[in-house]
Amino acid sequence: MTGDSVGARFQPGTGTVSIGEVLRLSTEHLAAKGSDTPRLDAERLLAKAIGLERIELYTAFDRPLTQPELAAARELVARRARREPLQYVLGEWGFRHLMLTVDRRALIPRPETEILVERALALVAGLERPRVLDVGTGSGAIALAIADEHPGAVVTGLDSSPEALALAAENVARTGLPVELASRDLFEGLPDGPWDLIVSNPPYVEAADLPGLQPEVRDWEPHSALSADGAVEAVARGAVAVLAQGGALAIEVGAGQTGGTAGLFEELELSEVRVTRDLSGIERVVEGRRR
Numbered sequence: 095m096t097g098d099s100v101g102a103r104f105q106p107g108t109g110t111v112s113i114g115e116v117l118r119l120s121t122e123h124l125a126a127k128g129s130d131t132p133r134l135d136a137e138r139l140l141a142k143a144i145g146l147e148r149i150e151l152y153t154a155f156d157r158p159l160t161q162p163e164l165a166a167a168r169e170l171v172a173r174r175a176r177r178e179p180l181q182y183v184l185g186e187w188g189f190r191h192l193m194l195t196v197d198r199r200a201l202i203p204r205p206e207t208e209i210l211v212e213r214a215l216a217l218v219a220g221l222e223r224p225r226v227l228d229v230g231t232g233s234g235a236i237a238l239a240i241a242d243e244h245p246g247a248v249v250t251g252l253d254s255s256p257e258a259l260a261l262a263a264e265n266v267a268r269t270g271l272p273v274e275l276a277s278r279d280l281f282e283g284l285p286d287g288p289w290d291l292i293v294s295n296p297p298y299v300e301a302a303d304l305p306g307l308q309p310e311v312r313d314w315e316p317h318s319a320l321s322a323d324g325a326v327e328a329v330a331r332g333a334v335a336v337l338a339q340g341g342a343l344a345i346e347v348g349a350g351q352t353g354g355t356a357g358l359f360e361e362l363e364l365s366e367v368r369v370t371r372d373l374s375g376i377e378r379v380v381e382g383r384r385r
């Protein structure tokens with residue numbers, strides 16, 4: 095099955111085509127183009143193109159699509175076939191309890207980062223108005239989720255990317271949550287606190303590993319969000335200088351990096367150092383408290 099054959103079947107003027115048929119053709123096409131989840135992608139893209147919930151497609155398999163619906167579906171499938179991430183094609187993605195705008199300006203929020211948020215919330219659970227700093231906020235996902243789930247938290251998200259900050263500002267407006275944004279390079283130190291919690295999902299992919307990443311990540315997500323040599327250490331060292339006494343630090347790191355990061359936390363004399371696994375069982379989040 096080639097892209098052209100799907101394209102031809104989607105062309106206006108070639109007769110009607112049903113939802114079920116479009117799903118079948120799109121799934122075959124996306125599988126041939128290397129998607130790991132072709133059927134799911136096809137369903138979500140078609141649902142978006144024709145303004146239905148994905149579940150509603152199942153009761154409408156025989157319904158013919160109009161020509162404008164076909165054209166819209168065809169455009170979205172063609173984007174995904176070029177290995178653009180499903181999330182960017184859809185233009186929004188769920189994170190914790192929020193629906194956020196996502197596009198090429200920032201990293202797509204990941205499920206493992208929801209675990210980081212869970213730990214972050216636990217670390218400030220006893221505080222009524224914790225001052226929270228999210229370092230490398232990207233789309234704003236972590237900062238916004240904390241503001242959403244800990245009303246009273248006073249949250250700032252910082253990033254050095256103007257594009258990411260513009261997207262984060264759109265998500266602040268979209269959610270209506272009280273998050274401040276700041277433009278800053280984390281390698282120049284973190285803003286004065288004292289902060290009750292510093293949380294970060296910094297760029298932690300080794301530069302040498304970038305070429306081996308799947309095309310959706312390697313060719314579409316900002317490399318400055320994926321990899322920056324020394325970022326984890328810079329966040330940890332910067333954090334101890336501006337954390338309140340008893341304030342907590344929680345950082346997400348790559349597979350195989352928790353041991354070194356926990357060692358760094360000990361070296362920085364943080365207490366209660368703890369590692370949490372993600373949903374795949376990979377050690378992912380390192381936390382500690384300033385004494």
Ligand SMILES: C[S@@+](CC[C@H](N)C(=O)[O-])C[C@H]1O[C@@H](n2cnc3c(N)ncnc32)[C@H](O)[C@@H]1O
Nearest residue numbers: 203230231232253254255279280295296297319
């Ligand atoms: C892995 S992404 C995390 C994005 C978001 N917090 C999330 O979890 O989805 C890392 C973020 O750090 C930002 N970043 C990279 N280098 C930075 C630097 N030197 N100073 C500040 N932010 C930086 C990137 O722009 C990117 O938004």
